[in-house]
Structures are given as C-alpha cells and as structure tokens.
Amino acid sequence: MSEAARAQLVLQARGLGKRYGELPVFSGISLDLRAGELVALLGESGCGKSTLLNCLAGLDSVEAGEVRLLDQPLSALPEPAQAALRRRALGFVFQAFHVLPQLSVADNVALPLLLLGRPDAARVQQLLEAVGLAGLGERAPRQLSGGQLQRVAIARALVHRPALVLADEPTGNLDPRHAAQVLELLRAQCRQEGAACLLVTHSERAAVSADRCLRMDAEGLQPWSPSPH
Numbered sequence: 001m002s003e004a005a006r007a008q009l010v011l012q013a014r015g016l017g018k019r020y021g022e023l024p025v026f027s028g029i030s031l032d033l034r035a036g037e038l039v040a041l042l043g044e045s046g047c048g049k050s051t052l053l054n055c056l057a058g059l060d061s062v063e064a065g066e067v068r069l070l071d072q073p074l075s076a077l078p079e080p081a082q083a084a085l086r087r088r089a090l091g092f093v094f095q096a097f098h099v100l101p102q103l104s105v106a107d108n109v110a111l112p113l114l115l116l117g118r119p120d121a122a123r124v125q126q127l128l129e130a131v132g133l134a135g136l137g138e139r140a141p142r143q144l145s146g147g148q149l150q151r152v153a154i155a156r157a158l159v160h161r162p163a164l165v166l167a168d169e170p171t172g173n174l175d176p177r178h179a180a181q182v183l184e185l186l187r188a189q190c191r192q193e194g195a196a197c198l199l200v201t202h203s204e205r206a207a208v209s210a211d212r213c214l215r216m217d218a219e220g221l222q223p224w225s226p227s228p229h
C-alpha cells in the first residue's frame with residue numbers, strides 16, 4: 001500500500017471474529033474506511049451489524065483479529081489509552097440513543113467537547129441548528145420525541161469533529177425530511193471534515209446516497225449495489 005493510501009486510512013479491521021458463548025456472530029471480517037467516505041452497511045436483522053460497530057469502536061471485545069484506528073492498534077491498547085483515542089477520534093450514534101436524562105439537550109450535545117476539555121457553546125448551537133433542534137437546547141430529554149432524541153444523539157456524535165463516525169440506524173425513527181437532513185449532515189461531516197462514516201441502515205434510500213455499500217451475511221462483508229430508484 002502506498003504512503004498516500006495509508007495516510008487516508010481512518011480505520012482498518014483485519015480478520016475480526018466474534019461469538020457470544022457458543023453462538024458465532026461473525027468471523028473473518030476485514031474492512032478499510034478512508035477519510036471522506038460514507039459507507040453504508042446493510043444486512044438482515046440479527047446478522048451482527050450492531051455487534052460489528054461495537055467491536056470496531058472497542059466497546060465490545062473480539063476473539064480474533066485487530067482494529068486499527070488512526071493507525072493505532074485500538075484493540076491492543078490499555079483501556080485508558082483506548083478510551084482517550086475513542087473520545088478524540090470517534091463519534092458513535094447508538095440505536096438506543098443513550099442520551100443522558102439528567103442533562104439538558106444542549107449539555108448532552110456538549111458532552112464530547114467537555115470530555116476533551118474544549119467547551120464550545122457556538123459549536124453546540126451550530127449542531128443543534130443543523131439537526132433542526134435550535135431553540136430546544138434547554139429542554140430535558142424526556143420532553144423530546146423519539147425522532148428528536150435521535151437527532152440529539154447525531155449532534156452529539158458530530159460535535160467534536162471526529163475522524164470516524166459509527167452510526168447505527170441513525171435515520172430509523174425519522175420522517176423523510178429529517179432523515180434526508182441527517183444524511184446530509186453525515187455527508188458534510190465526511191466531505192468538510194475528512195471524516196469516515198460507517199452507516200448501518202435498512203434504508204435503500206440511505207444506501208443510495210453512500211459512496212459505497214457493504215452487505216453483511218454469514219460469508220462476511222460483500223460489496224453491494226443498491227437498485228436505483
């Protein structure tokens with residue numbers, strides 16, 4: 001691989017294998033994600049997409065293989081170094097949002113910046129506006145709808161300009177207008193900030209807007225082309 005190609009690599013996974021007890025979830029998964037690309041990950045429910053995202057982030061362990069994030073061996077780093085790299089380089093949109101109920105909407109979005117010691121109220125406001133939540137920053141999460149909470153989670157994942165965004169069905173609870181807005185935001189994050197984004201989706205519409213698509217099945221990850229509309 002050339003130096004230029006290596007420099008573009010944000011994430012490199014090789015030979016990942018995962019099982020829950022006796023149940024194999026996946027094996028032999030390899031994946032490269034480059035700066036600026038939006039990659040859609042599709043596959044049947046239960047095939048292991050969320051588990052793979054967790055393993056790529058180092059939030060779940062693998063039995064085999066290696067994950068390199070920004071050319072550092074994430075899975076081999078001691079936990080404090082792993083946490084520091086994750087905090088700096090990663091934005092994660094969880095399927096279940098994981099918005100903290102005791103913090104306001106704006107404080108939830110601000111959290112990654114605070115953990116990095118870089119508070120930036122203007123950036124928080126910019127993200128709230130970008131996801132269509134301007135004016136709701138002072139609300140408590142319990143006062144928001146499911147779709148609004150999903151957008152809080154997306155704003156929080158992007159606010160610190162991470163090199164890698166892992167997004168687990170980020171448009172699953174959104175109407176078409178907000179789904180398009182969120183996809184546009186993820187794309188802008190890739191284009192403007194040079195981030196890589198791996199987007200788990202069941203939506204062919206979302207897949208069409210990706211730079212490339214991967215389908216996950218028992219054989220591993222295969223390149224896939226969505227049918228044009």
Ligand SMILES: Nc1ncnc2c1ncn2[C@@H]1O[C@H](COP(=O)(O)OP(=O)(O)OP(=O)(O)O)[C@@H](O)[C@H]1O
Nearest residue numbers: 020023025043044045046047048049050051052095
């Ligand atoms: N903590 C766990 N313990 C045991 N089995 C688990 C655990 N988490 C997930 N699984 C199993 O691992 C497999 C993969 O689950 P996963 O959530 O990764 O699938 P998915 O492709 O993301 O599904 P969906 O599209 O429905 O979100 C499933 O068979 C699931 O039942």
